[in-house]
Amino acid sequence: MYQIDFKKPIHVHFIGIGGISMSGLAEILLQEQFTVSGSDSRESDITRLLESLGAKVVIGQQASNITEDIDLIVYTAAIHPDNPEYAAAVASGKPMLTRAQLLGQVMSNYRYPVAVAGTHGKTTTTSMLTHILLAADSDPTISVGGMLDAIGGNIRVGKSDYFVTEACEYTNSYHAFHPLISIILNVDADHLDFFSGIEEIIQSFKTFANILPEHGSLIIDGSLDCFDTITKQLPARVVTFGLDPAYDYSAADITYDAEGYPSYTLLKQGDKVTEIKLHVHGLHNVSNSLAAIAAADILGMPQEAWRTGLSEFGGAKRRFEVKGDWNGVTIVDDYAHHPTEIKATLTSAKNTTHNEIWCVFQPHTYSRTKALLPEFAEALHLADHVVLAKIYAAREQDPGTISSQDIADLLQNTYHTDVVYLDTFEAIEDYLINNCKKNDLLITMGAGDVVNIGEDLLKK
Numbered sequence: 001m002y003q004i005d006f007k008k009p010i011h012v013h014f015i016g017i018g019g020i021s022m023s024g025l026a027e028i029l030l031q032e033q034f035t036v037s038g039s040d041s042r043e044s045d046i047t048r049l050l051e052s053l054g055a056k057v058v059i060g061q062q063a064s065n066i067t068e069d070i071d072l073i074v075y076t077a078a079i080h081p082d083n084p085e086y087a088a089a090v091a092s093g094k095p096m097l098t099r100a101q102l103l104g105q106v107m108s109n110y111r112y113p114v115a116v117a118g119t120h121g122k123t124t125t126t127s128m129l130t131h132i133l134l135a136a137d138s139d140p141t142i143s144v145g146g147m148l149d150a151i152g153g154n155i156r157v158g159k160s161d162y163f164v165t166e167a168c169e170y171t172n173s174y175h176a177f178h179p180l181i182s183i184i185l186n187v188d189a190d191h192l193d194f195f196s197g198i199e200e201i202i203q204s205f206k207t208f209a210n211i212l213p214e215h216g217s218l219i220i221d222g223s224l225d226c227f228d229t230i231t232k233q234l235p236a237r238v239v240t241f242g243l244d245p246a247y248d249y250s251a252a253d254i255t256y257d258a259e260g261y262p263s264y265t266l267l268k269q270g271d272k273v274t275e276i277k278l279h280v281h282g283l284h285n286v287s288n289s290l291a292a293i294a295a296a297d298i299l300g301m302p303q304e305a306w307r308t309g310l311s312e313f314g315g316a317k318r319r320f321e322v323k324g325d326w327n328g329v330t331i332v333d334d335y336a337h338h339p340t341e342i343k344a345t346l347t348s349a350k351n352t353t354h355n356e357i358w359c360v361f362q363p364h365t366y367s368r369t370k371a372l373l374p375e376f377a378e379a380l381h382l383a384d385h386v387v388l389a390k391i392y393a394a395r396e397q398d399p400g401t402i403s404s405q406d407i408a409d410l411l412q413n414t415y416h417t418d419v420v421y422l423d424t425f426e427a428i429e430d431y432l433i434n435n436c437k438k439n440d441l442l443i444t445m446g447a448g449d450v451v452n453i454g455e456d457l458l459k460k
Contacts, residue, residue, distance in 0.1 A: 002072060002095035004102075006032055006109050010071035014038035015085050017057060018047045019076055021166075022099055024143040024155035028106060030054055031157040039065045039085060049153070063088035070094060074102050077171045078395055100173035103143070103165060108178045110141065111161035114295055115177050117208060118185025119201075120341050121288045122166040124280070125185060127316045128292035129164055130156070132309030136301045138162050146335070147317040162299065167208065169201065170194060174208050181298055182212055183291050184220040184230065188340050193367035193396065202226045212236035219294045221287065222247040239298070241290040243283075245270050249290045249297075254283070260351035262286050266293065266306075274303050280315045282348030318451065320345060324458045328438030330354065331454040337364040337447035339375035345445065346382035354441035359383035360428060360453055362446030363391045363404055370402040377407055381415035383443075385435070387428055388421040392448030425453050432457065 004010070012029055014022050017038025023046045026036050030053050037056040040047055047057045058065050066073070066088040073089045073096045081087065089096060097105075107113040116126045123146040131150055133140040140162035144154050167174035167182070170191045187205050189198045206229060209218050214235045220227065222240030231238045240247040251264035252272075260281050266273045278289055293306050315321060318335040325331070336345045342361070349357050361380060363369040369376065369391055380386050388404040404421045411417040422428045432453075436442055444454040 001101060002097060004072070004105050009034040011035040011037065011069055012072045012074060013066070013070045013089075015061060015065075015073065015075040015079050015083070015089065016040060017050060017055070018042070018044050019078070019099075020046070020145055020154050021103070021143065022074070022076055023047075023050060025074070025099065025102055025106065026050055026055055027053060027155045028141065028143075028157055037065075037067075037070070061085040066092050066094070072097065074099060077173065098173065098176065100171075100176040104176040104178050107163055107165065110163035112181070112299060113163040113165070113177075113179045114181045114183070114299075115165055115167035115174065115179035115208075116183045116185070116291075117167040117169065117174055117205065118183070119169070119188035119190050120338060120344070121185045121284065122168070123316050123335075124285065124319055125183065125288040125291050126164055126166050128289055128310060128313055129295050130309075131313040132292060132296045132301055132305050133162060133164070133299075135309035135312070136296075136305035138299075138301065140164055144316070146319070149317075150313075169204050169208070172204055172207070175204075175211065177208075177211065179212065180216045181295055182209060182216070182218050182236075183295060184209065184218065184224075185288065185291055186221060186340070187224055187226050187230075188338065189372070190338050190368065192371040193365065202229055206230045209234055209236070217298050219291055219298075221291075239294050241294050242287065249294045251276070251286050251290060254286060256351050258353065260348065260353075266290075268297075274307060276307060277311045279311060279313060281320050281351060282344055284344040284348070320348060323454050326442075326454075326457045326460070327436075329436045329440045329442050331458060332441065332443045333451045333454055334443055334445045335447055336445050338368070339372055339379040342376070342379035342445065343382065345443065346379065349441060349443060350382075352441060355437065355439040356384040356441070357382075358385045358387065358432065358436055358440055358442045360387045360389065360432070360442070360444045360450060361407075362389040362444075362448045362450035363407065364447040365394050366391055366396050366399055366402050369404075369407070370399075373402070373406060373410065377410035377414060380407070380419075381411055381417045384418065386411060386417055386419040387431060388419065389425065389428060389446070389450055389453075390423050392446060392450075394448070425456070428453055429456055433460070 018040035139158040142156040143165040
């Protein structure tokens with residue numbers, strides 16, 4: 001594999017530079033005085049930002065983008081072999097790295113790299129740890145899979161030895177990473193267009209854990225069913241977190257304020273340490289905060305930074321993000337696209353002050369919707385009213401064997417939920433205008449472009 005020498009900047013070209021992770025890597029290299037170019041299928045705020053920082057960005061992926069002066073080409077898993085720019089890159093014989101391989105090499109350039117993994121909660125936990133590190137004035141470099149106000153985007157390039165990134169299991173990309181501290185928040189059945197099932201996913205996380213050096217640390221939820229499988233004969237130190245006081249880091253005396261935000265007493269190995277106040281909703285975020293505290297503690301961050309950082313974190317973009325008030329209806333947007341995430345979000349919503357909960361859900365990928373159909377219905381029935389949008393295809397083609405109507409039918413027949421499937425955003429907005437009432441809570445939910453519905457309503 002080609003190895004970058006960070007002391008000798010070269011010209012790196014990114015195929016798909018506008019992606020949230022690719023753009024972050026491009027920005028890091030720009031800060032390190034590399035020459036950066038790239039292409040993307042469409043112009044965006046991200047591509048415009050990169051151009052303002054000195055990158056050359058071409059809209060449209062074509063063979064002519066692979067020029068003689070390029071030294072290294074980086075591409076994402078979303079780029080297919082028939083992509084003309086990718087084909088030209090292969091034909092050129094120039095060195096090539098995947099996004100994950102480049103990220104792994106970037107991590108190796110830092111003394112204290114942290115990788116945050118898990119089927120759910122990666123962005124939130126990475127953001128929580130970011131806030132703690134910022135509160136400690138540790139000047140970290142951060143790569144987060146969402147937009148975070150505290151760092152003005154999805155990337156922060158610091159000058160210290162601290163580096164924090166999300167580690168996604170899809171296509172086993174995190175196996176190319178080189179962390180000193182790894183976090184595993186949870187292990188669930190997802191990305192079933194790549195994995196054959198939960199057993200293969202567990203083995204993937206086990207491989208990820210085993211990347212750690214002997215002097216490294218694995219921070220893992222002690223309640224996981226696969227805990228023993230992942231941690232057995234692991235050379236690194238194992239640190240547990242969870243709601244049971246038997247774990248290394250746990251929470252006691254959990255209470256919720258009038259806005260639904262939790263507070264708790266932090267326990268370390270069963271002993272009371274300090275009081276923690278969160279500014280995000282849900283019991284799942286108590287768990288996420290414990291993982292972030294464990295990492296901060298290992299890194300030597302002071303307790304005051306734990307308290308301050310977590311109290312100041314109001315959530316990443318699209319994570320129970322309050323968008324505004326529309327005719328007395330509170331509009332929230334959330335990225336949840338897996339049944340476990342949906343259940344956590346809707347359970348959190350019940351702790352807020354509202355009349356009825358409306359959930360506008362846009363399923364993400366045909367394969368996930370088909371594989372987890374009963375689980376989607378079980379999670380969504382926690383809402384008082386469900387409005388379903390078309391499945392967001394993302395990287396997939398419509399197989400013609402699954403649709404949002406299948407979720408609607410299951411919700412209606414099994415749970416007798418008030419549910420409707422409407423195939424355009426315009427129809428959904430009209431339906432909400434005619435049916436939502438003052439003091440209701442409206443949540444737009446999904447990993448696609450469903451956020452646009454709430455934002456459109458706020459303009460009316």
